[in-house]
Amino acid sequence: MLGAYIGYTVAIYTGSFFLALIIAPILVACFGIVFEKLLLSPLYKRQDGGAYLMVTFGLAVILAEAIKLTWGADPKGVQIPEMLRGIVIVFDFPFPKYRVFLIIIGVLMALSAWLFLEKTRIGLLIRAVSQNPQMVNALGTNVVFIRNLVFAIGCGLAGMGGVLAAPMVTAFLGMGSSVIIDAFVIVIIGGMGSFLGSIIGSLLVAFVLVFGAYYVPDLALAIIYLLMLIILIVRPGGLLGKEE
Amino acid sequence: MHILECQKLTKHFGALEALSDVDMKVRKGEVRAVIGPNGAGKSTLFNAINGVFPATRGKCFFNGKDITGMMMQDIVKFGISRTFQLTNLFPELSVIENISIASQAKLKGAWLPLGGSSVLAEAKHKAELALEKLKLTDLAYLPSNTLSHGDQRLLEIAMAISQDPLLLMLDEPTQGLSVEETQSTVDILKDLLSSGDLTVILVEHDMEVVFNLAERISVLHQGRIIADGDPEEVKASKVVQDAYLGGFEDA
Numbered sequence: 001m002l003g004a005y006i007g008y009t010v011a012i013y014t015g016s017f018f019l020a021l022i023i024a025p026i027l028v029a030c031f032g033i034v035f036e037k038l039l040l041s042p043l044y045k046r047q048d049g050g051a052y053l054m055v056t057f058g059l060a061v062i063l064a065e066a067i068k069l070t071w072g073a074d075p076k077g078v079q080i081p082e083m084l085r086g087i088v089i090v091f092d093f094p095f096p097k098y099r100v101f102l103i104i105i106g107v108l109m110a111l112s113a114w115l116f117l118e119k120t121r122i123g124l125l126i127r128a129v130s131q132n133p134q135m136v137n138a139l140g141t142n143v144v145f146i147r148n149l150v151f152a153i154g155c156g157l158a159g160m161g162g163v164l165a166a167p168m169v170t171a172f173l174g175m176g177s178s179v180i181i182d183a184f185v186i187v188i189i190g191g192m193g194s195f196l197g198s199i200i201g202s203l204l205v206a207f208v209l210v211f212g213a214y215y216v217p218d219l220a221l222a223i224i225y226l227l228m229l230i231i232l233i234v235r236p237g238g239l240l241g242k243e244e
Numbered sequence: 245m246h247i248l249e250c251q252k253l254t255k256h257f258g259a260l261e262a263l264s265d266v267d268m269k270v271r272k273g274e275v276r277a278v279i280g281p282n283g284a285g286k287s288t289l290f291n292a293i294n295g296v297f298p299a300t301r302g303k304c305f306f307n308g309k310d311i312t313g314m315m316m317q318d319i320v321k322f323g324i325s326r327t328f329q330l331t332n333l334f335p336e337l338s339v340i341e342n343i344s345i346a347s348q349a350k351l352k353g354a355w356l357p358l359g360g361s362s363v364l365a366e367a368k369h370k371a372e373l374a375l376e377k378l379k380l381t382d383l384a385y386l387p388s389n390t391l392s393h394g395d396q397r398l399l400e401i402a403m404a405i406s407q408d409p410l411l412l413m414l415d416e417p418t419q420g421l422s423v424e425e426t427q428s429t430v431d432i433l434k435d436l437l438s439s440g441d442l443t444v445i446l447v448e449h450d451m452e453v454v455f456n457l458a459e460r461i462s463v464l465h466q467g468r469i470i471a472d473g474d475p476e477e478v479k480a481s482k483v484v485q486d487a488y489l490g491g492f493e494d495a
Contacts, residue, residue, distance in 0.1 A: 125348075139320065140346075
């Protein structure tokens, strides 16, 4: 959400959507680092998941109010850049160019995230920290730095998502929470901690949402939760996750 | 020249004094065994030296530098690598990835995502060398949780070796191994030590392994060093027999 608003502001001031797409994620990532250092890192020692939840939720509320004070309560539309307006014909169907752009970006981001995790040193360390942080530390690597980095990357990606969503849905208060539930469902369906699982989960949720809304509109709101329910009954750890 | 020198190293856990005024000097290239009954403070000594937790009192010098109170991640960079008593791996990563995590730690710079891949290649190369030394090359691309217990313990040694340490600290490398696995581990360790450059401190319960590998033995009992000498001296020592070896034979 912050990404969308910052993106909106940058796009207004510079007149360039693409510049917004670069600057907003960086600013959001910086914000994430500060937030992590100041508020989250004191909690690491407590080993208490509830504490993170409360602090992040509290921050979300404060952020929403801060955005309201700064940008006002009315939705902010962001113009689709000139070159991405209009439609293209895909398999005889007209298709908005911007949606095609989003699909390409989505695939590129997923691919680069995968390459980053599998093929780089930091990617290897990130996977290692998720399994056994004490050992990574014992082997001579600064785990705190890795945590900060992952948090910053996550925030940056969220910021980018915000900018990309803004032209389609406008930047509005509450856009964050509308995404977060879908994201939660996707991760649960795909399986916690599984990269491929969350990609499959997101495609599945998207298809079920779209086709569900078309064929069984009465169930449109419930349908992804039904999907989650069925998958959790069959595979309690999610599609590619492990059972705890 | 002593590569490691501990002066009056002491560690309290609440009211318990797990280590009391431990003085220990280890020469460069030496293979030192630390033995003692359960709860004697052997692992505590390791942990206090390599920074798992800070010592309550006393000092530790490595290569003349004061490493007291330094953090684990920094001590590795000085050249001390260790294994743990309990197997401590990254279960879902492959063998070579496990070692790469160890071997990348001392490589400098290139934190950037793209630069990172060349560092990773170098780390993998070091990992392969370590695998070869430990005769694990065939297992390189298996997930580490599919290895036998014996191979997992060897993998831990490979991880420590891949960091090119000056001092290698092994915490019960043969714990839980079968007789054959123990023998092959001892053979592999002897191979590793044949060059004589590497200094080793070894905590071990298996006396055969100890007398097979160690040049000097320190005996810990209730947090104190009660004897210190070459294997023959220690075997003959009355104090040690009373405190430890005698009890061991009875058991």
